[in-house]
Amino acid sequence: REVGRVNYAGLRERIYTQYIELLFESGHLREALEVAERSRSRAFLDVLATRSAMKLKNMGDMERLRKLRTIQYNRDLLQGNPFIGPGFKEALERHSEESPSTAEGLAVQDLAVVPSLSYDELRALIPAGTGVLIYYVTDKNILTWFVSKGVLRGRRISYDDKLKRLVKKMSTLSAVALTETLDRLGETLLSDFITDISTPAYQKLLVVPHRWLHHVPFCALRVGGKHLIEYKPVVLNVSLTSLRVVPRVPIGSDIRSSKVTVLGDPRHPSYKPLPGARVESDEIARLFADVE
DSSP: HHHHHHHHHHHHHHHHHHHHHHHHHTTOHHHHHHHHHHHHHHHHHHHHHTOBBBBOOTTTTTHHHHHHHHHHHHHHTTTTTTTBBBHHHHHHHHHHHSTTTTTOOOHHHHHBBBOOHHHHHHHHHOOEEEEEEEEEEEEEEEEEEESSSSSSEEEEOOOOOOHHHHHTTTGOOOOHHHHHHHHHHHHTTTTHHHHHHHTTTTTEEEEEEOGGGGGGEEEEOETTEEHHHHSSSEEEESSSSGGSOOOOOOOTTGGSSSOOOOOSSOOTTTSSSOOHHHHHHHHHHHHTTTTO
């Protein structure tokens, strides 16, 4: 069953990619963006489903309790979420009330749906004063959109495996080599849109990466001798559609009254320590010393 699911997912992704490229190359930028966002949402939902597969049968008492708490938490978190199908809440309620020894596994992907938003609906999600840079990676090209309330531009960027490998080994580069890499990536990924990004009408830039571009430190990329973060504050997100469920904070709002979680330098055997990230997170935490 798992092999069949993987094969089907791969086929579905190829079909999505070919269709998006066809729309983009034929000048249908709006339609290409709509399909790209739907593809992104489906992929994110599959990840959620895989990590949320809940098998409660024949587990120890502590593990059963932990799983039930997870179900209850997800029930509260996902209530009213437009990504979730009508049967999801009822299923969570039912599984939360059942005994841990008799509850069956809950397949999230069987109960969830992916919203299909039009271009106008997607554009309406963009906060005022925000420009959005959206990437979609195919086998040979990076399809890129710059979107705002009144602007839509598209650009196809060709790339090779060298660029992909360069991104993945950035953490091992010397200072000189890293600067050269940031210049090269900035020229490749940002130069065609830097005029739009620099426009005073935008107070913030939202970047939506795709696939291996999630490893790119967009804030540090250099264009015209300046880092991207020197042009505008930069926010990263998994998709434009996700803005539909993310609480909006108006630009210039005082968020110090909000609850804040600061993450930095996670401990993991597969990753090297990040002392700079630890210092940065400590400094941010001090700004919110009076907040939970």
